[in-house]
Amino acid sequence: MLATLIRRALSQSRSNEVELGMPTAIPELFIFHTTEDRHIVNQLQQSGICLILQGSKEVKVGNQRYQYQAGEFVCYTVDLPIITQYQANNGDYLDIRLFFDLPLMREIIDELHRQNFKFSPASKHKLVSTVSPELIRAFEWLMTLTERKQDIPVMLPIAKKAIYYYLLTGEQGGTLREIALQYGNGQRIAKAVEWLKNHYSEPFDPAWLAMEIGMSTSGFYAQFRQMTGISPLQYQKNLRLTQANSLIKSGSKNISEAAFAVGYDSLSQFSREYKRYFGHTARQDL
Structure with missing residues (x-):
């Protein structure tokens, strides 16, 4: 077929x-x-x-x-x-x-x-x-x-x-x-995803974002995980690592520059989370 x-x-x-x-x-x-x-x-x-x-x-x-x-x-x-x-x-x-x-x-x-x-x-x-x-x-x-x-x-x-x-x-x-209709909670979670995509390098409080889209914190966590399979904080972390990976592989930034550009304050934390997420070190990608 x-x-x-x-x-x-x-x-x-x-x-x-x-x-x-x-x-x-x-x-x-x-x-x-x-x-x-x-x-x-x-x-x-x-x-x-x-x-x-x-x-x-x-x-x-x-x-x-x-x-x-x-x-x-x-x-x-x-x-x-x-x-x-x-x-x-x-x-x-x-x-x-x-x-x-x-x-x-x-x-x-x-x-x-x-x-x-x-x-x-x-x-x-x-x-x-x-x-x-x-x-x-x-x-x-x-x-x-x-x-x-x-x-x-x-x-x-x-x-x-x-x-x-x-x-x-x-x-x-x-x-x-x-x-497609994005009514109710579906529309609210779509707005949260869009905000996280545009502000992934910034620190954020999930309770604040829940309030911004008109949901309780517990409801926000439950609905976000239902639609994406991960928590809001994990979504932000994955976005940061995805962008850092792109910056490192393209050669536009070294490891520390990439880490700080996507919002990490600690290079050691970045290195740990990078290896945990991708299964290898940032230096291997560099």
């Missing part, structure tokens, strides 16, 4: 020297491709869907790990700092990622409400799903637009609507509906 989608994605990735995150003619669509196993790939995963076409991967979010393979997908409901290991089975790892357009998704939800559609129950435990034939065909249509750029202005919203329709009417539809 995936053969046509694989062929289209590989034809683009092999014509481009960039492996892993390769942009396409569609701003929200990226192709991730590697011909070898890759360990400890650190990134900030944007809210969207990741569909594996070849190979398999393991994703670590905080202390939680989960695996998925070709023919399976994950929907990330908020931006998350993650660590990924890619396994290139039979010579290739390949996935495609579409970042969510929430206003467009809400249009589909409104139409489904008018039809009295019954969404599946929202679940924070169902992370990995098997892709349906209908969703595969919708992604094939989306991929054809990357080769027919003149069609994108008119056809892209229609192609994305088809993908969102099959996601929302599938087993993760209830969870996606909550995120």
Whole structure:
């Protein structure tokens, strides 16, 4: 079922020297491709869907790990700092990622409400799903637009609507509906995540942030962990380490400069947490 989608994605990735995150003619669509196993790939995963076409991967979010393979997908409901290991089975790892357009998704939800559609129950435990034939065909249509750029202005919203329709009417539809509508606590946690992304290098009091978004401290902790899998303080720490890792690997800062730039006051604490998070020292990355 995936053969046509694989062929289209590989034809683009092999014509481009960039492996892993390769942009396409569609701003929200990226192709991730590697011909070898890759360990400890650190990134900030944007809210969207990741569909594996070849190979398999393991994703670590905080202390939680989960695996998925070709023919399976994950929907990330908020931006998350993650660590990924890619396994290139039979010579290739390949996935495609579409970042969510929430206003467009809400249009589909409104139409489904008018039809009295019954969404599946929202679940924070169902992370990995098997892709349906209908969703595969919708992604094939989306991929054809990357080769027919003149069609994108008119056809892209229609192609994305088809993908969102099959996601929302599938087993993760209830969870996606909550995120897209961002009502109640979901909206408040989304605001907290956005604040942390913009102020990750600053010290903050979780009780203050809870008050700012209109929640009790205990409720904030519980809802934040439910949506992200980690606590607010751990989320901030992971963001800091993610950014420090990028600064060190790029060569733009040395270890101490990177530590202080992302908000650490203690180099020894930074070194301990860096090694605990990535499994190796900052000096090895340098």
